Amino acid sequence: MLIPPLKKSSAADFATAVGRYLASTHSPEEAAHHAQALKDLNELRTKCLFAVEPNAANTELHIKYWAQLALVENRIDWAAVNLQFSWIDVWKGASAFSANQARTTLSSLKWEQACVLFNCAVLHARIGERELSASDSDQVKNASLNFKKAAGMFCAARQLASTLSGEALTPDMGQDCLGMFENLCLAHAQRCFYEKASRENMKNAILAKLAAGVADLYGAAHAPLAEADSPLNKQASNQKWSKELAVEMLAFRAASHSRMAAAMEEGGGVEIDKGKQICHLASAKAKLELGLKMSKEIKSEGVQGLSDTLKEVTRLHEKANSENNKIFFAAVPTSVGDPEGKMMAKSEALPEPTTAVGTDRFAHLVPAVVHKAALAYAATRQDTVNDMVARLQADTESCRARMIKITPQLEAVDCSEPRLPKRLRDRVPAVQREGGVAGLLTRVSTSGDMRAEAEAMMEAAEAVVEEEERKDAEMRAKFGAKWTRALSASLNGPLKKDIAQLRRQMGMAGEADMKVASKLAERQQTLEMMGWSLEQLDAKVAGSADAAYQGQERQTQTGRVKELAGQLSGMADEVEAVLTHRDTLREAFVQRVQQEHPVRAVLDWHIQGVPHEEAFRRLLAAYGEWRDAFNSNIQEAQQLVGQLEAGFVEFSAAAKSDVELKRREEEIKEVSEALDTYDELSAHTREGVGFYSQVQELIRKLKTRAEDFKCARDIEKDDLMEQIAADAARAAAPPAP
Helix, strand or coil: CCCCCCCEEECCCHHHHHHHHHHCCCCCHHHCCHHHHHHHHHHHHHHHHHCCCCCHHHHHHHHHHHHHHHHHHHHHHHHCHHHEEEEEEECCCCCCCCCCCCCCEEEHHHHHHHHHHHHHHHHHHHHCCCCCCCCHHHHHHHHHHHHHHHHHHHHHHHHHHHHCCCCCCHHHHHHHHHHHHHHHHHHHHHEEEEEEHHHCCCCCHHHHHHHHHHHHHHHHHHHHHHHCCCCHHCCCCCCHHHHHHHHHHHHHHHHHHHHHHHHHHCCCCCCHHCCCCCEEEHHHHHHHHHHHHHHHHCCCCCCCHHHHHHHHHHHHHHHHHHHHHHHHCCCCCCCCCCCCCHHHHHHHCCHHHHHHCCCCCCCCCCCCHHHHHHHHHHHHHHHHHHHHHHHHHHHHHHHHHCCCCCCCHHHHHHHCCCCHHHHHHHHHHHHCCHHHHHHHHHHHHHHHHHHHHHCCCHHHHHHHHHHHHHHHHHHHHHHHCCCCCCCCCCCCCHHHHHHHHHHHHHHHHHHHHHHHHHHHHHHHHHHHHHCCCCCHHHHHHHHHCCHHHHCCCCCCCHHHHHHHHHHHHHHHHHHHHHHHHHHHHHHHHHHHHHHHHHHHHHHHHHHHCCCHHHHHHHHHHHHHHHHHHHHHHHHHHHHHHHHHHHHHHHHHHHHCCCCHHHHHHHHHHHHHHHHHHHHHHHHHHHHHHHHHHHHHHHHEEEEEEEHHHHHHHHHHHHHHHHHHHHHHHHHHCCCCC
């Protein structure tokens, strides 16, 4: 059977090239952490190059290597690594006179993957060839599966090679050639279906369609070689492949015609037309004669088989003619169309790299570009979160401001509860457990200390970058053109950008801190009331001369006022329920944001090859359901407050003449405002502490990157100075006598 040979390659050292890249772009520690993984990758590649025996263990080895390459491809900038992968053309091979002839060397990992899949496909095809020669039906079925896997791998190799259209690839990795190999393996797989059906004595009508499918696929494989001046034809073993493919196509085309003729003899739903049967046999005979002639020209191993088949078809043709001349007297058409093929073979898709790899040695490797993108995403996400939370908070403050004009009056009318209303009493113990104003002041102080620590780390990181740039400028001024290394300003841009982004976030947080501190100072005296006992707060609201405190009915409260107060209180409870649900929503939203790690989130899309801008859009779109929930809550609250205000107009007109009612209302209003202010400031201070905890970790990592950058640049500086000194010493040495 036609199966291409394996590709050959020279060594490629992952450990050195990638290790150097990680040390310079990530950190020396990162390079050391992945040193063993890189060594393992080297060994895996070497094993693949020597795994030439067609067996399951070797195909699995190739697939594991390909899967690891596919997973690590988007974690590393391979153009910057510049590791060269050199593979030799299967048609010409390496030449002793020109080592670079018939060879393509690229630093692309897609090139390496394509060539590895090529070899894995060849191994599967060879396994299929061996299985097809067996007599067992299950082995023929396995042969078909291996050929389909080979076809899928040639297809994947073709897709990978198509991304390298600007490169001068060897002819065997061109689109026409890889497409030819894919069709060739599909033809072999279809052939297995035909062989199995033939051994199982299926009807000739079915066998005719299966044979026609085989011929169609061999024809598709032959098409790129059909033209005499085809560049691919010139490479394919001195045109031998072209003729062998043509022979296979003719042989199975002949089989489809002879099987169709046999089907007519059997009947079985096929119209018995003696003239057409003779024409099918004549067509089969003509194709076999041409195939036999070409087979002899290339000295094919199948000459004897074709000769025997031709003799049998010739006998059947002569027999059919004799029967027609004596019995049927049917008109024999000059030609008949080829039987329609039934395609059974389809390419097998590659397995998912995550399942095929076994153990992903680089699962924890995060590309430097992802770290940078994650900072940008975190800043963008924070802007989105701030906008959503600020809008929610603004509406809460608006609702509270409108409610504070209503609920104290409603609660002042309630003679059954002359003291502090239950909705306020229930909130006081929680405030006191958190320490009240003292607790707020402590959290504000803690937040300030954390901010100062973050600022100090930020300044230290900036100082490292600026110091390295200053020293580089000094050395460049001192040595002039001899100072050949890259400008610091051309390399430290990402660090400076990250520092600026963190500065921006810190600035926004600082503005929020100032607002909290200002509001706390402004309301501190009122907030001190939260330290009172419940008895003191009850007395403040009820008053010693309040008739309601003694449980008596107030004569100034008409039945209509009570009725309205009851209705409006129910509406006020609904508003409070919506605002309480809002707090729950807000807490869940903040927790969702905190659980999403920006680096991991961006990395997941980066590995899939999604551009960072599109990844940001998709990640932020996931917060759309939260925005919808917030908008729905705001709309519901605004609608309820509007209805409450409309009903309050009538109530206010009826109750405005009651002086004691006004006093109770003001006392309740003061306590309610104090509780609302405390809740607002408490939420802000908790978020502030959480924010500074996160930003400190980001700045700590940024400072480490800056120090690693300076360390790498210092080593580079020392090496360059040694080189300059050595050059100067050689120049000053006296000439040899």
